[in-house]
Amino acid sequence: MTAFWALVRRDLHLALRQGGATMLVLVFFVLAITLFPLGIGPAPEVLTRIAAGVLWVAALLSALMSLERLFQADFADGTLDLLALGRLPMPMAVLAKALAHWLTAGLPLTLVGPPLALALALPVEALPAAWLAMALGTPCLTLLGAIGAALTVGIRRGGPLLALLVLPLYIPTLIFGSAAVDAAAFGLSPAPHLLLLAATLCVALVLAPWAAAAALRLALE
C-alpha cells in the first residue's frame, strides 16, 4: 500500500509543481461553458434545457485535454519500465495514476461545474444532484480515458487518436450524467440515473486498470 500512495503522492507533487497544465484545463472548462449563453442567447428556457448537456460535454472535452499526458512523460523518460518492474502490479499503478489525475483534473471540474451551470439557468435545486453526478461521472472519464491514453502512449501527437478512441467509451457516462442533472432540473428524481452512473463507475473501476495495464505492457515491448 505504501507503494500505491507513494505513486499517488508523486503524481500530485508533479501536478502541483507544474500547476499550469491543471489550471489550463479548468480555464478551458469554464470558457467552454460560458461560451454557450453567449452563442445561443440569454433565453432561460432554452438554456435550462441544454444546461446538463453543456456541462457534461464540456467536462468530457476538458478530461480529454488532460488525459493525453497521463502516461506520456513516464513513458518518455523510462519511468514506465521501472513501474512495470516495481512492486506495484501494473493495474494498481494505473489506478494510482488515475486517482492522482482525478484529484487534479476531475475533482476541480466537479466542484466548479455545477455552480457554473447556474449561469445556464440551471435551477438551484438541481445543484446537489449535479454535484453528485459529476462526482460519480468524472472518475469514469479518467478511468476510461486511461485506456485510450495507454493505447496511444507511444504515438507522437496521439491526441486526436485518443479522442477517437475514448469519446465512444464516454457515451454512457454522458447519457446517464446529463439525464441525472436534467431530471433534477425538471423536478424529477435523479436517483435512477445516478445509480446507473454509479454502475458505470464500478465497471470502469474493475475493467479499465487492467485494460490500460495490458496496453502499457504492449507499449513497453
Place this chain on the structure above:
Amino acid sequence: MSQSPPFFRAENLACARGERAVFRDVSLRLEPGGALLLRGPNGSGKSSLLRVLAGLLPPFAGHLAWHDGAVADAPDRHTARLVYLGHANALQPALTVVEILTFWARLQPGGDAGRVPGALAAFALRDLAELPARYLSAGQGRRLALARLLLGPAPLWLLDEPATGLDRDATDALWAQCAIHRGAGGMVIAAVHGPAGLPDARELDLAPHSLTAAQDDAWAG
C-alpha cells in the same frame, strides 16, 4: 538439487522487434559474484537482450530460469530479484534528488527508504539532495539513476551503458559499487562499449548472434 548454489541462466534466447529479428541462440549463466559484459556493435541487440532478461520484452524463443524455477512460472519472483538500469534515467525534472530516490525506494521490490542516504553518499549526490532534477547535468542524472541500484537487496543488476556521461570519479564509484555487490553474492550484467571495471567478468559478444548488425552494415556500405 537444493544444494546447488543459486544461479540465473538464459537458454537459446531469440528476440524479434516488430518484424525484425534481432539476435538468436544467446545463452548465458551467472552464479553469485558473477559478472557478464555484453559486447557488440550498435544495433546488435544488447539493449534488447537486457530488456528480455528483465522480463520487459518477452523472448521470441528460449527461456529464462533461476536455480529454483523458470521465470515464466513466477515472473514476480524474477522481478523482485533484479534492478534494471535502462538508457533513460527516469527522472522527473520537478522533483528533487532525494524525493526521486525515496519514491523508488518505496516502488522497487525490496526497496528500503532507510538506504537512501547511503545511496546518495555512494554516488556523491549528498550535496545535490535538495536540488530539483531539472538542474542536474547529464552525468549527475546518470549518478542519480545508478543510486537506485543500492536501494534494495536485489541480486541481479542489469545495466545498459551504465557509465554514459560519468566523469572519472563517478565511473570509479560505479565499478566500486559493482565490486561490493559481487562480493556480497550479487550478479552484474552490463552492456558496455569502453573498458569496464569488472574483474574476471565473462564477455558475451552479440555480433555472431546478431541478425541485424550485418544487414545494417550492408545498408550502410
